[in-house]
Amino acid sequence: MTQYDLDILASDRERSEAEERLRAAVENGRLPLTDLSARLDEVHASRTRGELEEACRGLPRPGPRDALVVDRPATSRGFVAGVFGGFERKGLWIVPPRMTVWSMWGGGKLDLSEARFSSQDTEIRAVALWGGTKIVVPEDIEVEVRGFGLFGVFGKRAARRIGKPGAPRVVIKGLALFGAVVTRSAVVTRGKG
Structure with a gap:
């Protein structure tokens, strides 16, 4: 991301994505559960994309297969x-x-x-x-x-x-x-x- 991108105000969707990124990191063993609460507080307090990135520091961006088990209903019949x-x-x-x-x-x-x-x-x-x-x-x-x-x-x-x-x-x-x-x-x- 460029400095310009980091200065843009964060949207509610981007905050939700950051929350999911943190939860996935805990689930995958990348982030200790004890750090989750403080990081989520940082996400909720973030005003810009740069602040969201700081709250997710040290974590990879999610790839297409990072969250294999999802909390959503099935999209196919049984x-x-x-x-x-x-x-x-x-x-x-x-x-x-x-x-x-x-x-x-x-x-x-x-x-x-x-x-x-x-x-x-x-x-x-x-x-x-x-x-x-x-x-x-x-x-x-x-x-x-x-x-x-x-x-x-x-x-x-x-x-x-x-x-x-x-x-x-x-x-x-x-x-x-x-x-x-x-x-x-x-x-x-x-x-x-």
Whole structure:
């Protein structure tokens, strides 16, 4: 930011963004909880963008994947089906805590690579009957795959445990009968901050 940008009066939206930045820093272990109250007081007292930046000193700007678990309702229903057709969920969306996806004589794709989660733990029940479902998961979450393939395939390629504290956990379970449920990892591009 230039000096001119720092001297501009801060808006309410910019104060809210600074509050979220501080809360995310506490959640990610970058800022001790004991420092949060004083920093929030600085944000509320800030008149300019420069003062807001000072309140957030030492913290990176949030990237596109910094807050994976959000305190907002899901933007997709808990049941999605591709019967003699297909379905696709991708882009920025909020995953419900429990979701069931059916592929019956059809197919579908569930892409979680840009998604946010409404719960720390998410369960996806995938059923493929003479159909197929592809589930794409980002690399920065914990994934457990417990599905079963009977004359079909229930792929476990994306299953992994990671030690990062606070990472969302997704459990994918279900059945592939004369069909396939495949999982794969997507490389996540992080924003620069």
